[in-house]
Amino acid sequence: MSTLELEPSVDTSKMQISDEVAIQIENMNKWFGTFHVLRDIDLTVYRGERIVICGPSGSGKSTLIRCINRLEEHQQGKIVVDGTELNSDLKNVDKVRSDVGMVFQHFNLFPHLTVLENCTLAPIWVRKVPRKEAVDRAMHFLEKVKIPEQANKYPGQLSGGQQQRVAIARSLCMMPRIMLFDEPTSALDPEMIKEVLDTMIELAEEGMTMLCVTHEMGFAQAVANRVIFMADGQIVEQNEPKEFFNNPKSERTQQFLSQIIGH
Amino acid sequence: MTTATDPGGGSFRPSMLIYDSRYRSATIQIVALIGFLLLIGWLVSNTVQNLADLGKSVGFGFLSEPAGYDINQRLLDYDSRDSHARAGLMGLLNTLLIAVMGCIMATIVGVIIGVLRLSNNWLVARIMTVYVEMFRNVPVLLWIVFSMAILIETLPPPSAYRGEDPAASMYLGDSVALTNRGVYVPEPLFGRTDEEGNPLSWRQGLGDVHLFGDAWLRFDVSLELIVVLSTLIAGILTSGLIKRRADRIQNRTGLRPRTWHWRAAAIILPSVIALWLMGFYLGKPELRGFNFAGGTHMRNSFIALWLALSLYTAAFVAEIVRGGILAISGGQTEAAAALGIRPRRIMSLVILPQALRVIIPPLISQYLNLTKNSSLAIAVGYMDLTGTLMGITLNQTGRELEAVMMTMLIYLLISLAISGAMNIYNNSVKLKER
Amino acid sequence: MADYSYVRKDMLPEREPPASAVGILGWLRENLFSGWFNSILTVLSLFFIYWILAAIIPWLWSPTWGAGSLSACREIIAELGKEHGGACYGVITERWQQLLFGFYPDELRWRPILTFVGLFVALAPVLFTDTAPRKLLWFTGAYLFLAPWLMWGGAIWTPLLVAAGPVLGFVAYRFLHGVIGNLASVILGVLIPVLFWLFLVGPISNGLYSIIPLGIEVVESRLFGGFMLSVWIGVVAISISLVLGVVLALGRQSDLLIVKYLSVGFIEFIRGVPLITLLFVASTLLNIFMPPGTNFDIILRVMIMATLFASAYIAEVVRGGLAALPRGQYEAADALGLDYWKAQRLIILPQALKISIPGIVSTFIGLFKDTTLVSIIGLLDPIGLTGSIRADANWNGIVWELYGFIALLFFLSCFAMSRYSMWLEKKLRKDHK
Secondary structure: OOOOOOOOOOOOOOOOOOOOEEEEEEEEEEEEOOEEEEEEEEEEEEOOOEEEEEOOOOOOHHHHHHHHOOOOOOOEEEEEEOOEEOOOEHHHHHHHHHHEEEEOOOOOOOOOOOHHHHHHHHHHHOOOOOHHHHHHHHHHHHHHOOOHHHOOOOHHHOOHHHHHHHHHHHHHOOOOOEEEEEOOOOOOOHHHHHHHHHHHHHHHHOOOEEEEEOOOHHHHHHHOOEEEEEEOOEEEEEEOHHHHHHOOOOHHHHHHHHHHHOO | OOEOOOHHHHOOOOOHHHHEHHHHHHHHHHHHHHHHHHHHHHHHHHHHHHHHHHOOOOOOHHHHOEOOOOOOOOOOOOOOOOEHHHHHHHHHHHHHHHHHHHHHHHHHHHHHHHHHHOOOOHHHHHHHHHHHHHHHOOOHHHHHHHHHHHHHHHOOOHHHHOOOOOOOOOEOOOOEEEEOOEEEEOEEEEOOEOOOOOEOOOOOOOOEEEEOOOOOOOEEEEHHHHHHHHHHHHHHHHHHHHHHHHHHHHHHHOOOOOOHHHHHHHHHHHHHHHHHHOOEEEEOOEEEOOEEEOOEEEOHHHHHHHHHHHHHHHHHHHHHHHHHHHHHOOHHHHHHHHOOOOHHHHHHHHHHHHHHHHHHHHHHHHHHHHHHHHHHHHHOOOOOHHHHHHHHHHHHHOOHHHHHHHHHHHHHHHHHHHHHHHHHHHHHHOOOOO | OOOOOOOOOOOOOOOOOOHHHOHHHHHHHHHOOOOHHHHHHHHHHHHHHHHHHHHHHHHHOOOOOOOOOHHHHHHHHHHHOOOOOOOOOHHHHHHHHHHHHEOOOHHHOHHHHHHHHHHHHHHHHHHOOOOOOOOHHHHHHHHHHHHHHHHHOEEOHHHHHHHHHHHHHHHHHHHHHHHHOHHHHHHHHHHHHHHHHHHHHHHHHHHHHHHOOOEEOOOOHHHEOHHHHHHHHHHHHHHHHHHHHHHHHHHHHOOOHHHHHHHHHHHHHHHHOOHHHHHHHHHHHHHHHOOOOOOOOHHHHHHHHHHHHHHHHHHHHHHHHHHHOOHHHHHHHHHOOOOHHHHHHHHHHHHHHHHHHHHHHHHHHHHHHHHHHHHHHOOOOHHHHHHHHHOOHHHOOOOHHHHHHHHHHHHHHHHHHHHHHHHHHHHHHHHHO
């Protein structure tokens, strides 16, 4: 498990948490076949929060954030995102998906489209943004992730870190109010992790609501306002980072932390 | 506990048929089903009306009427007074015969050519490449009519074997004759008799069992053959036991006893003895008058079809075999060699078990193709299922709908059986992976 | 303890390899005579090649291009004193046009030729995506409607009206989309062009033709024959089956059970029966299935069945392409809020179809070879024509020359296509890395 050696310096001036609820999860349960992956999840996320979710593999953390934009369907309980309840109504699903950005472990860029086309595709076809405006917007975000010069290349020509930054830009082009990150750095070579984390930190500094499944504990300590530890499909412990890392309450958490930091 | 799937407080709106994931899939499926049923209904009503206009009815009574045509190459007894059903059965058996023979030969030729294509002898590999490209880039039908033409145009007529100084001579000790009317080969027979039918020795064979009386399904089973086959199977099982014993000894002591000669003897000796006891002999073809008599007469149509289908399919099999070996060799060979395994064992322990996994599924689909292509028999007059049921029976009875549908159904069943076997195989060898 | 410290004083220059490892000798040694077994194989192969060539070349070397009949050929060959006879090329000289075009009228043969040349231009943007200009795609679209018109002839209005069908469907979809919802408008968008083609194109075209008689001479399909027929059946069947095949493949991959099983049933049925039975359906049954009074001619019926046949195989090829796409592509499309059809159209199908092209080319090669089966139901494809050529008293008994000529043409076209497909496969694999 790679951890950042030094805590990055973070400008916290714009990181403000409001009282507005961004995501409300109540009593949510999910099964894969007979396997109970998520058990009685209760979670309220306020606008502007930066939440890091960690836990051993198979603990359900990825499934949890994939439920938030209904890549996975939950079977019991309630998920409300930005005031829209996720249920069988497909219009609600479409609305939530276009408001919530997602970054995947394996980038999932569209290899047959250029970087620019990757970024303009959804704004044009889902948000019905005029092409010119979509291109301007895409260039803006590509500049923000610091790779405007790669706009006309294909994803296959970029390094892993660059691809992941394009994936972030692609999500941002939909002007999401919430961003979900599903292990965004796990598939990267060590030297590329930093460039992706820097981009994520920059996003956090601008006040984006973020839920991030990651094992980058340096990132969690520097940026997160809350760390959630999951095991066996349950939220075992949540706390602010300093408390969480220095003074873990539950035995599972202590064991987990000792495993990932111990060496 | 609340349920998630509870949109809008339970009131149902028509728009939910499309915009609600619970109803949407049902809606689309019902629309698709209705569309499908409408299409079927439309076709059926058209057919009914057209048949009524033509004054035809649909029925399968024609199957029990006498066929009235002859089938020159057949596996069971049949004459033109037999029913259309029996004629169709002869056709089906001929289809199965050509399919099985074709698959066997295609496999043998294909494996040889596929392996030779990988030869490190440049010339041999090139010749095999030419073979593969030549056969698979020319239509199989052309190969079939071409083989037929070769047999008819280049082989001598039976009359060439006549006289003091014949222009042609038989092969393999006067037992095989190649003529432009077909190939005559020795026929396996049991219990030699004299002209009146009296046995010439105490080894007189056991005779036949007649099954199904006079029905269209009737067939005779030779008891001698059953005895010989069961001896053979028993021999193979015994050989398996010997192998298992060798495995046990190897597990216990680490040394593997040499057993191949025992295993060969267990298979061969009892069968040979059984053959001898049953009075087995080969009935050789002999020239009588203008033609050959005795022996088995394989007609040109059969030989041409057999050669063309198997050589054509062999080209595809060769590519499959080559691909399978190429896919596995390399790293696996090196790994096994690095462990000190000898080349012959590398092949049997490491390469083949893995290559077969890659080779067998496409190989079986080639068998399927060969079986379907055997329906081209009609081009050279070999009476298979297409030639009987969908050919002469259709023309004589005018039952297009029934004959074509039955033929398709039978072929479909054969195909499903073959692909069913393939699925069972695939599931049994699937690599265990996470 | 030994002293193993060592420092190189001067660097070694590069040297030539030993003479036995390079040049022709080295190559021969390496590839043909690397051991006694290999040497025997080489000698046997050389003997085999000599044996084949010695049998064929004298036969091929036969100056009979001008002979007007088989007996004339025999005279020429007898004069030359050739022992084993020789080929009679007179039949090719006299009949090659028929073998290529069947009975298509002489003075109109520029039309199939133009169609054939146009085919390559139309295919270029699809087959050579990197080098061909994208604008050619417009030509490809137009070609779909112009090619049948060139082949069969008739009023110019017919292809124009046929091309108007999809436009009509799209307009209907656009207008109705907001009114009756997505699903219903998609269904209508498909249904309207079909009904338009079935019931309106004919009368409107006739009407327009009687006002403005613009058109080319009609050629009936019974005059189609030879290679032209094989290529034409193959091309028409594959182009239409691409659409059907994609729909079937999506159906087979669908979560909707009824849709899935209908697709699976169709695909497995078609793949489970021999093509010849489907051709028998075309020749004996298809008119019975159609509304009373319909009388499609035999070539059209064969094309319908060949299309259904090809679509099942294309569906399996496309399914392979769909299955090869990583799950993440679907998820990313979902996460961006693209609906099923947009995700298919913009993300999934462009990628799946691209990796399916080699399989589609192979399917086309197979279908092209299989078009020879139409000779069994009496159509005059090249093999069917050999019968009618032999029926001519001049050429009664001629076999090898005709089969050889046909085999050569099939070989050249199929070989070229399979090489293209292999090249593309290699390129795709390289692009993937």
